[in-house]
Amino acid sequence: MVRHMRYILILPGLITYIFFLIVPLGIMTVMSFFKPVWPGYKVEFTVSNYISYLTSPQFKTMLINTLYTSIGTAFICLVIGFPFAYCYTFKVKSQRAKNYITMFLLAPFLIDWTIRSVAWLSILGEGGVLNSLLLSSGLISKPLKILFTPAALFIIWVQTNLLFMIFPINLALGRLDPEMIDAARVLKAPPHRVIYDIIFKASLPGVICGFIFVFVNTISDYVTPALWAGGMQTLGLSVSTYASQFLWPQASAAGIILLVVCIIVLYILLKIVDIKKLVYE
């Protein structure tokens, strides 16, 4: 009876996911094999949407742009976020202080995304604070062009996604007994081995989880590259461009290819460590 009850309890989540995730994805998969006619589609099987997309001269550029910006952002978030998560887990002793730090980390996320992005204009723009400071100090003679370059994209993405890296690493580190670190130090283990063999290895499920969170958040964001990286062409942007022209089969094919790229990266990451260990093992 209790066993059957457990299966009934997973039904609300399962039904929601089937109806609002699996069915839309299924429709997009089927649609991607339909013949495109403007505006819309004709029910006639074809693989031309995939072939024309994959063989287009822009595809390679879009793929490289998408992967290097998303993986790059996830990597920068890891480098900056890992020490923060370590300090948060082991150096902040009071639970009250931890609660306040968590809430202060969350607060900027309640400010609208677009406003948060345009706020960078006042800092990174040609008439912004950074250029004003550098010009007045005499370090530069003409304003630096940061906005509308990939550098601006990395800065904005790292700022908005850092939290998604810090939280999972904190969770993984929270399971590490601090006495293990002390024991290693008492046994005169060199610092780099304490960091790598104990701290980093224990946090690996959290690192991978955070990497996935940041990677997926950035790979699906086509608005930031279009606005702040000088109209950088990405796979996500191509989905939106096709859809805005009512080219549903091409938009679906581009979307499915984007999902396949995500799944390949996820598969590689899960080969390094199984994040199920963080969850229920």
Added chain:
Amino acid sequence: MKKSDIIAKIYMLIIFIVIYLPTIFLVILSFNDSPKILFPIKQLSMRWYTGQRELWQMNPSYIPIIHDWQFWNAVTNSIRVSGITAVLTCIIVTVTALTMRYRLVGRDILFYLFLLGFITPGALVGLGTVLMFSMLGVSITEWNMIAINTVYASSFGFILMMARFDPELMLYEQTAAALRVDPLRVYLHITLPLIKWEVLSAGIMGFLLSWGELIRNLWVARGTGVVSTFIYTQLTVYPLTTKWFAAGTIMTVVSIVGLLIMAELLSRGAK
């Protein structure tokens, strides 16, 4: 205080400054009298907050935020959409996470399904939902936005909640069950009190992710939409003015006050 503790605190402070840097300038510049986003500020004013609405102000970018009823409509819609998403996320995440602790048939498949909810790019979910409803001949409503936000937030909340469960929780439940305590009483008197903060965290996460989501919402937003889609649409049509920095400042103040109250409640609960 040890040297390493001081370095740790300085590092955390630097990261906070980086995270809050755009917010700091947003707040300062919102008091600039000029509509242009420029430094240095020549004249301070509250014009973009509470200034008079002139009849000639047809361009919404120049209407002081207090008079922009469309913005406040979007805020109301956002609170409603994010609030319902938070409640649904809480229910789905709690029920599924508690059940998934047991070795069920298809547990791994369900886990990957939840992961798929997170890794599927927003554009794909949004477009797929639009196509699905167009094929069904059903019009898109606010509930579609709530549903796709719930799927996204539940995936995130599910992983975070399961990772935070007390390892002893199952032991307590099994002990109570061995003593033939009614399952509902076990849930109400043992399970729920021990996981209430995880449930609250899942709700907060659901609210935040739904509030900030732009890509998914852009596809299914209709009418005024929610704050994220409304401001994005306004800025793609009309020029950027200081008015939007005033809107950001109001949201900053409200969210900081709200989250500080939450932090205090959590701290008292932890005692």
